[in-house]
Amino acid sequence: MTQIVEILLSGITQGAVYCVVAVGLSLVYGASRILNFAHGSLYSLGGFLAWFLVVGHFNLPLWLAVLVAIPILAAAGIGIERLIIRPLRGSANWKINTIMVTLGLAFIVENGLQLVFGPGTKTIPPFTEGVLEIGGITLSWYRIWIFAISLGLVAALEYFLSATRYGQAVRAVSQDMQGANQVGVNVNQVFSLTFALSVVLTGIAGILLAPVFLVSPLGGWAPFLKAFVIVVLGGLGSTKGAFVAAFILAILEAFVIFYIGPSWAMPAWLVMLIAVLMIRPKGLFGVWEN
Amino acid sequence: MLEVNGVNAFYSDFHVLHDASLRVNKGELVAVAGANGHGKSTLLKTICGLVPAKSGQITFDGQDIAGRKAPHLVGRGLVYVAEDRRLFPDMTVLENLQLGAYLPEARRREKDNLDRVFSLYPRLAERRGQLCRSLSGGEAQMVALGRGLMSNPSLLAIDEPSLGLAPNLTETMLRTVSQLNREGLTVLLVEQSLALLEGMIDRVYSIEEGVVTEADSRSLQEAL
Numbered sequence: 001m002t003q004i005v006e007i008l009l010s011g012i013t014q015g016a017v018y019c020v021v022a023v024g025l026s027l028v029y030g031a032s033r034i035l036n037f038a039h040g041s042l043y044s045l046g047g048f049l050a051w052f053l054v055v056g057h058f059n060l061p062l063w064l065a066v067l068v069a070i071p072i073l074a075a076a077g078i079g080i081e082r083l084i085i086r087p088l089r090g091s092a093n094w095k096i097n098t099i100m101v102t103l104g105l106a107f108i109v110e111n112g113l114q115l116v117f118g119p120g121t122k123t124i125p126p127f128t129e130g131v132l133e134i135g136g137i138t139l140s141w142y143r144i145w146i147f148a149i150s151l152g153l154v155a156a157l158e159y160f161l162s163a164t165r166y167g168q169a170v171r172a173v174s175q176d177m178q179g180a181n182q183v184g185v186n187v188n189q190v191f192s193l194t195f196a197l198s199v200v201l202t203g204i205a206g207i208l209l210a211p212v213f214l215v216s217p218l219g220g221w222a223p224f225l226k227a228f229v230i231v232v233l234g235g236l237g238s239t240k241g242a243f244v245a246a247f248i249l250a251i252l253e254a255f256v257i258f259y260i261g262p263s264w265a266m267p268a269w270l271v272m273l274i275a276v277l278m279i280r281p282k283g284l285f286g287v288w289e290n
Numbered sequence: 291m292l293e294v295n296g297v298n299a300f301y302s303d304f305h306v307l308h309d310a311s312l313r314v315n316k317g318e319l320v321a322v323a324g325a326n327g328h329g330k331s332t333l334l335k336t337i338c339g340l341v342p343a344k345s346g347q348i349t350f351d352g353q354d355i356a357g358r359k360a361p362h363l364v365g366r367g368l369v370y371v372a373e374d375r376r377l378f379p380d381m382t383v384l385e386n387l388q389l390g391a392y393l394p395e396a397r398r399r400e401k402d403n404l405d406r407v408f409s410l411y412p413r414l415a416e417r418r419g420q421l422c423r424s425l426s427g428g429e430a431q432m433v434a435l436g437r438g439l440m441s442n443p444s445l446l447a448i449d450e451p452s453l454g455l456a457p458n459l460t461e462t463m464l465r466t467v468s469q470l471n472r473e474g475l476t477v478l479l480v481e482q483s484l485a486l487l488e489g490m491i492d493r494v495y496s497i498e499e500g501v502v503t504e505a506d507s508r509s510l511q512e513a514l
Binding site for chain 1: 338340359360361364365369370371372375376377378379380381385388389390392393396397437441
């Protein structure tokens with residue numbers, strides 16, 4: 001029984017981080033219908049940024065590195081949207097074009113990281129150590145912190161989207177772009193904002209997981225693929241769907257890794273995805289586009 | 291208040307508006323009538339900054355606004371209500387109305403305007419927490435008009451408010467527009483059938499294959 005609870009807790013804590021990566025991907029798709037294939041490489045960028053600030057050059061504490069990284073990641077998101085995505089908007093086949101361009105961007109970021117930091121892996125120390133033991137169940141404090149920070153980030157995003165006027169504008173753009181224009185929402189500003197938020201979220205996830213997993217230039221593909229499966233399972237563009245799907249899949253992953261083996265985790269995810277899509281082709285919380 | 295002179299507009303290579311000109315004076319209710327596919331909606335969208343004018347002049351309150359985008363024009367009081375309503379389906383009635391007051395100019399009067407909308411349409415007050423996806427056609431049109439009023443317009447451009455509504459709902463809707471006009475709101479209205487507008491309008495333009503002409507009083511009477 002203790003073992004099952006431990007596996008469950010491991011899945012839940014991991015699910016919170018998956019949620020941060022996936023919600024970012026879903027947010028951009030929801031607002032602008034762009035599937036950002038560079039999302040994973042920006043996760044790696046967060047990890048390397050943390051290494052640079054914590055180990056490589058400045059010896060900052062990890063929490064301060066996160067605070068320093070936020071404006072840098074936000075600027076990267078705005079820059080990508082304005083310089084790479086926006087010129088394509090409105091052109092013929094712009095959806096396919098943006099997929100190709102963001103895929104190209106992923107390769108550029110990866111190779112840029114290899115050029116600057118070398119092809120090897122890096123690691124950074126966690127900001128807290130030790131384990132919590134309750135009734136024979138052990139959980140590292142760092143994992144608990146990651147869980148709390150991740151949930152905090154998702155809750156802050158949800159609050160922003162539901163309770164602030166600017167968040168309402170983001171939802172308005174995702175539901176009817178012309179309608180949003182009609183009431184005075186600057187749609188381009190919303191696109192930039194969602195890209196900035198998305199890159200900040202995935203970058204912070206990259207930073208938080210840097211002490212747990214190694215940071216590597218090509219290490220963003222696995223989180224991207226996972227985020228993609230989560231977003232499709234939850235329903236493209238639905239942040240609520242991404243939240244629920246992240247926990248379902250992370251708990252499934254924890255059990256599959258323990259009982260069958262790590263290499264079966266992704267096949268199990270894909271089987272779950274296919275099974276859900278056969279019953280609900282739009283995902284758990286997806287809605288048909290108008 | 292609004293002056294449109296020789297405006298041309300295109301969808302890709304298709305020439306929709308041909309040297310369109312019209313005028314709306316402060317306090318007037320002006321109608322543009324014409325059959326489907328002749329450019330009525332494009333005319334309103336071009337005036338309101340949702341379709342770019344290729345050439346020509348549009349002045350609003352004495353300022354050239356040709357080429358200005360919708361968000362800028364909404365802030366200046368030129369507000370568009372779309373024929374297909376363009377509501378946010380997964381947001382509540384209240385959220386849709388609040389978004390009408392998105393810009394700072396309208397937000398200052400948000401509470402007053404919300405009270406006004408709810409007094410015009412008490413049903414919206416009852417359904418303030420309901421998602422717009424689940425509203426009937428008549429209720430959705432009320433939200434669309436209400437959202438336009440929340441933007442604190444000085445000129446409201448309304449695109450075919452009768453579209454998809456039962457005759458009694460259309461009559462109620464147009465009576466509300468007429469009442470708003472009598473209270474001082476300038477209105478530019480597009481409709482297919484002038485018969486619905488009898489006794490409401492100050493002047494009327496007709497549009498045929500993208501060519502706008504002002505109808506004189508006799509032809510207006512005949513049309514009615």
